Amino acid sequence: MNLPVLFSLFSGLFTGSVSFFIPHAKPYFNMDVSTCFLRRLLPLIAMALLIATPLYARESPAKRPSKTVQIKPLVTCTCGYTLVSVNQRSGETRGEFVFNSCSVDSLRMELWLGSTMQINKVVKPTSATIIFDMPAGAGSGTYKLKATPLNCEGTSSSVYEIYFNYTPPVPPGAISVSPGAYTFSASSGSAYFAITSTTSWAVASGSIPSWASVSGGSGSGNGSFTVSVTANTWGAARSGTLTLTASGASSITIPITQVGTNCYRFDVGGFVGIEPQRLDLTNSGIVKVNPANVSAPKQIWQVEDIGGYKKIARASNSNSVLGVAGGGSSTGSQVVLQSYTGGDHQLWQQESVSGCTGCVIFKRKGGGGVAFGSPEDWGRGWSDTTIQDIRLVSYSDATTYGGNKWVLSSVTCPTSGARMAAEEAVRPEQRLRISANPNAGEFKVGFFLAPGKTADLGVTDLSGRQLYGRAVKGEGEQTVDIKLAPTVSGIVVVSLKSDGKMLSHRVLVAK
Incomplete structure (x- = not known):
């Protein structure tokens, strides 16, 4: 029985008649009840009302009238609250803000760029200065930082947001060079240096030795430069240090060294201790064998190591070398003075042999067992000054006959003045x-x-x-x-x- 029915019954007590409607009953059932009978039912009805009332109270809230809840407002922050300053930390991808309050234990931090929110998070401050990271990849611009306390509220004079400028810091420059050091042969030549860099760079001009030059000595990012050196015709090695400077990075020093030239006289082995005959160069550039003359600079030759072989050049010009005419490798081929190209016919393998103290022979590189010697007149060569004396001979003849063996004596390379005098004579x-x-x-x-x-x-x-x-x-x-x-x-x-x-x-x- 629901509550309206009970009230209907209750009202019937005063009319003396109660009508009952029984659903699905046919026909409609209506009954008059005497007042006396109803009065006897009154205690039962009162009891039913007492039971029905709490049941009604437990009905769904949706069936009950709504009720407004009053929320207690936040207390005012002790000492108030204000955002004092916001700045980018110098040279960093971080910022910091400072607030003033005595009782803030949590606040909401928002970072905005224009209308786009970049950061939204709750911060638990441990001091009045809070450091925060800028978003990854943040570009230059004017940003707004908003910091609002959560556990208390400010006053009418509180400041909650401040604009600040941010510029991404320039990353430190990085640079490397390969090779990090280089040793040049005694001949003139060049070397290539590769640069890996994220910044601009340059070879400091004041660091370049007088005997070297640099091309392509500056650039930005990856690149290269070339160092060229003149021939070192002195016996001693020489060295220097290039300085590679780079924007935002530490300078790099690159040691370079050039080996000294070893100069020798070539005496024919068969005449050692008798009548010294020596490898010579005439004024017309013909390679001859002539009597030894200590005052003749053309009888001095540079010998340089090239990959395990010897390059033999005139003392005044390291690019003017002994080589087989036409690049040949047959016995009888002339060995003449020619410009150096690095060919096998211009490189010689030095090998010690018996028959005289300190004797050596010089085999042609890749020549199939031939060496250069002076086969004419037992090593004295031709009397005609226009004929080349030095020829290729077989390995057997080179190791057998004294005219094809050589004894080297080390000497000081000629000074520049002596070289000039020799050139003037040619x-x-x-x-x-x-x-x-x-x-x-x-x-x-x-x-x-x-x-x-x-x-x-x-x-x-x-x-x-x-x-x-x-x-x-x-x-x-x-x-x-x-x-x-x-x-x-x-x-x-x-x-x-x-x-x-x-x-x-x-x-x-x-x-």
């Missing part, structure tokens, strides 16, 4: 060498032109009409291949002009 040969003559229009022209000199090489017919021409640069003993047009035949004139002088030779072109 003049172009008094004739040109033609091979072959006659020919079919293709031939070789051999001549000596001092290093640093220039000349014009030409071919004309007998009427003076030019058939060929080119400029040549002095490299000591050298050879030029000439090929004339197919229509050329008969006698032609080959000429070499230098310093106002001319050498010429007639050649027969037979078709």
